[in-house]
Amino acid sequence: MNDLFKQIGVHTMTHDGYALTSDHLATETVVKLSDQDGVFTTLLATPTQLPELLIGHCTTEGYDLSPAAEIEVMVSGDGYTVQAIDFTVNEIGKSRPKQIVSTSCGACNSPGVEDLLSNLPIYTGSHRTIELSWLNQSFEIMKAKQHGFSKTGGMHAAGLFRIGEKDSIVCEDIGRHNAVDKAVGTCVSLGQNMNNLVLLLSGRCGWDIVAKSARAGIGTIACVGACSTLAAETARALGMRIYSFVKPHRSIGIGYIQPAMKDNP
Structure with missing residues (x-):
């Protein structure tokens, strides 16, 4: 069974009427992330790379899960449970998280912009020069690895590439946040x-x-x-950079692009 997508019977509608055929749909199911104290987050996700999803979700949400934690995946009638064995997950500096997250959650419960920025770390790493040709080549490599999207047209992809190199980590999911978590979790696991x-x-x-x-x-x-505007504002405040609308001959650069350039008029 392919957990990325499923083939189901459908009707196609044309000017000539309806016809019975089949189509591939992206798999979406309930995935519960848990530790020895029980479930701390429930996601709607594609059930692939679930240990990496748990590790990546904890990393990108600021939880203190150890990369060495033993992880078990359990299947039940209502979805999947991914558990960190003999380990308690806590949000760094805060109490244990309890939330339900959909495939496109965002910051629904935040009181305002200042709160969104206050708990995020400043980026202290280096910024190497990026060539547009390398960006486009990297997107082509990622596209070639989007097997779920090629079948369904309905899956997000996230890739991690090292500047100037072709080696990559590419992950897919019905949810774009989950795709990012899987890619980060794979990187952490390696x-x-x-x-x-x-x-x-x-x-x-x-x-x-x-x-x-x-x-x-x-x-x-x-x-x-x-x-988005808030993404741009946050990237600038944290010393990060975003390249949007990447195309063969053009891209929009936001944030830290070059030391002598300021992009915030």
Whole structure:
């Protein structure tokens, strides 16, 4: 069974009427993240790379899960449970998290912009020069690895690329946050340094992805879609950079681009 997508019977509608056929749909199910004290987060996600999803979610949300924690995946009638064995997950500096997150959560419970920025770390890593040709080549590499999207047209992808290199981590999920978490979790599991990694997104970049990147120690984000105002404001405040609308001959740079350039008129 392919957990990325499922083939189901559907009707196609044309000017000539309806016809019975089949289509591939992206898999979406309930995934509960838990530790020895029980469930602390419930996601709607695609049930692939679930240990990496747990590790990455904890990393990008500021939870103190050890990369060495033993992780078990359990399947039940109502979805999947991914558990960190003999370990209690706590939000760094705060009490234990308890929340339900959909495939596109954002910062729904935040009281305001200042609160969104107050608990995010400043990026202290280096910023290497990025060539537009390398960005486009990296997006082509990621596209070739988007097997779920090629079948369904309905899955997000996130990739982690080291500047100037072709080696990459590419993950897919029905939720763009989950795709990012899986990519980060894979990187953490492999013991790789986040410095000089670029996070590639198959869609847009909002505040939530900038926040996840900041907590993971990733200073550069590139996306084929748009960047929101709050994402731009946050990237500038944290010393990060975003390349949006990446195309063969042009991209929009926001934040720390070059030491002598300021992009905030």
